[in-house]
Amino acid sequence: MSDSEQPTVGPRHYQIPEGDDRERLTCPDCGFIAYENPRIVVGVVARAEDERILLCRRAIPPRIGYWTLPAGYMELGETAETGARREAWEEARAQLKLTGLLAVYSLARIHQVQLIYRAVLTDPHVEAGPESQSVGLFHYSELPWDELAFPTVRWALEQDHQAHMQGHGEAFANPTAEED
């Protein structure tokens, strides 16, 4: 895309393709249709052995300096679970074992679906990766509620706490004998 907001090559006009029922971003030169889809964010609520919860203080926009869960865009070629573990490593050098899916959040306005997993740290050592200013482990009662980066971080922390207190069934995933 050029410096202007309006690209001058590639998909840049919205029109309804034949046989479709909604507008798609289309290239007027070659007819290529860029189907835009919601993006998947994978993240984790990871607890240490003493039940403290891992948070990262953001070193990148938006919300620099605020606390968030290890999370980021799922990449091609990985499973959601692999992506969640990758983000925990990239942002907090955390090694962990996933224990199930906590929640699915649909953020329709920003075109995101977040898949948040529960996890336990398998190594107590954590440290800031390149996208974090620092990392911290917090007991639930000591969480920095006023300095959380996004509403979904609060949702996940509260729901993880509820699951922790009351038990929580998990959604299924790929059958273990049949991982893709």
Add this chain to the structure above:
Amino acid sequence: MSDSEQPTVGPRHYQIPEGDDRERLTCPDCGFIAYENPRIVVGVVARAEDERILLCRRAIPPRIGYWTLPAGYMELGETAETGARREAWEEARAQLKLTGLLAVYSLARIHQVQLIYRAVLTDPHVEAGPESQSVGLFHYSELPWDELAFPTVRWALEQDHQAHMQGHGEAFANPTAEED
């Protein structure tokens, strides 16, 4: 994209952008980076009051004539739940109430994440939409196992049955007071 496999305008070269750690599809003319992400499929295992399960016989490729669950790509601007209900309407004219998330399947090789919900039909009337040859309601013991379109359809039917027999906790979703 032109008739050839290789597009000649727009993003068409793989290279690693500065500060990134993997190859992205980039336009050599203007530098536009097309971030490719896994696509989200939303679907449902919907049961009638008599516990029969709704399937659709596909009228479109791939796997024309085989049975599948109502499912399709999540669109921008909808939640996963709204998308699952939309697909049930489009493919089977089914009206339903979602009862929770059954499973998340990662199909890394085909760049898909499937979110499969459980549901009950709120109206017994169903009929084929434009992408279905026909629709059917099947007791679990009578399901057309040899004519299922995809492995994930079998996974979902088996896991829904397991959930139905043994109970099944659900993952959380957006808190109801805070839907996006």
